[in-house]
Amino acid sequence: MDEQNLSIRNFSLINSLLVILNNHDENDTYFILAKYLLKHFDDLDELSIYDMADDCFVSRSSIHRFIKYIGFDNFTAMKHTFKETKIHYNAYISYATHTNFKKYVYESMNDMMKSINEMAELQDLLKLAKMIHDSNCVVIVISNTSSSSALEFQQGMIAIGKLVRIVTNSTPNLEILDSLTKDDLLITISVTGNYAIAIGDDVRKVNAYKCLITLNHSMQFEDYYNYIFYLSKKPHSSDHINHGLNNVYTRYGAGYFFDLLYSFYVEKYQTK
Template identity: 45%
Template sequence: MKRTAFSLMTALLAVMNESEPGDPYYVLAQYFLYHFDQLKELNIYDVADACFVSRSGIRRFCQSIGFDNFSDIKAEAEEWKRQCNYFIGYGARPQYKDYLSQQITEMMEEINRLITPTVLNRLAEQIHASRNVVLFTSDFSGMTARGFQQSMVVMGKLVLIVTDAQNIPGYLQDLTEQDLLLTVSVTGNFATVMEPLVRKTAACKVLITVNHDRCFWAMYDQVIYLSEKDNANARTVYSQYGTNYFFDILYSCYVQKYLDNGRQQGPFSEPSLLENTKNRVQKRLE
């Protein structure tokens, strides 16, 4: 089974957020999060006893979040150190409020320079013309995408969000040239991990990032930069606030182009189901 999870931490948090506290998967996710800094030392027998589950149940849990087995989860032990550096290092700055205010102001000015009306209009037109629009992002960055998704409903355009907490291949394999795949990967790490899946989809592909690695141009039809500098692999204001600002100005552009006078909700242009999708629906109903 090929790993489809981008981050163990976000996969575990997604399970906790979507499960009942008494659910075995909730208990396992909580246990792994509390013992994240000790993953290398964990023993499957101890985990099974502590969480009142079987070893086969642990394996099924691992597979449900995108890992093949317990050993694959243990192999992600170094993620704890990366997450600590990513979050604590960013928030431990002196005079943080002054620093943050200045960084946000400079960020918005830079995005305004880079995301010109031409760029916004082109992307708005692509979204409007596409049969299906998929926002592809890590579960960690999914909140921004969900805000944009909700705002687009009242404009008569349904947008699907796909994150690493889901069965990604099932969503992407049916996309065609009439569809739009909009990947949000500010640092570029998510886009790099998901490269094999992105390459296989036939949809028009657009990437939003601050990572200037030229390899992305071989993967995507268009790369939209939020920063003139390469800010890959670091937590910056672009990760937390840049995508929010970008989607706000994109949505404003879309509204001004496509909102009919006197109407607040357009008719939905409902796409027909593809054959592969129909077959999957029928199998689930059987």
């Protein structure tokens, strides 16, 4: 994939389309176009803007506005993401059809939680909790597909009196990032590392202290982040995972990490 076309906004084509499908009225032009692309996703590589305009009874200018809305410069740029997006979503099927699935998940979950617990002690998770406590503004950047765990963490932090903000590729409020200063904290959650690499140029411009939570040990992250918390000490390292990855870390790792971080934070900073 051509990484120069990636950003916080357009990291996931399917995710952007699903956000529109879930939040727009059925008669809305953007809903119609998003639904069409999702239904014809397997044929997207061969689809032309003329086909789409004819089938959806809309003008090409309407499609161009829609493409801009979901974060791509043009129709060709959107199609360029097709092959990798297809590989990524095929990984969902591979994960669900794993041999002896229940045993695989059970054993993998135990290994994952043990690994994250060990890394929390080794890297001192209290250090990150203190960063959050001491920062004026805390912003979590995370892919929308993993954002539910961040939202739970956000609500929990409100309960203890700390405001945390969230930026995802479906809510790419870059003004928040532009306003951050050296007294603020930016936390990127990217288990595979793909999202962190894709948004690297956006992160580089942020003036805040920058942390990354990831499974990926790529040296590239040192160019973007001041502090990196690794979810495992296993040597998983790649500048881009181009074969798709879907395992217990990508599905449950962020949730467990946030629960652990929240527990550390409450234990240290809850007012008695």
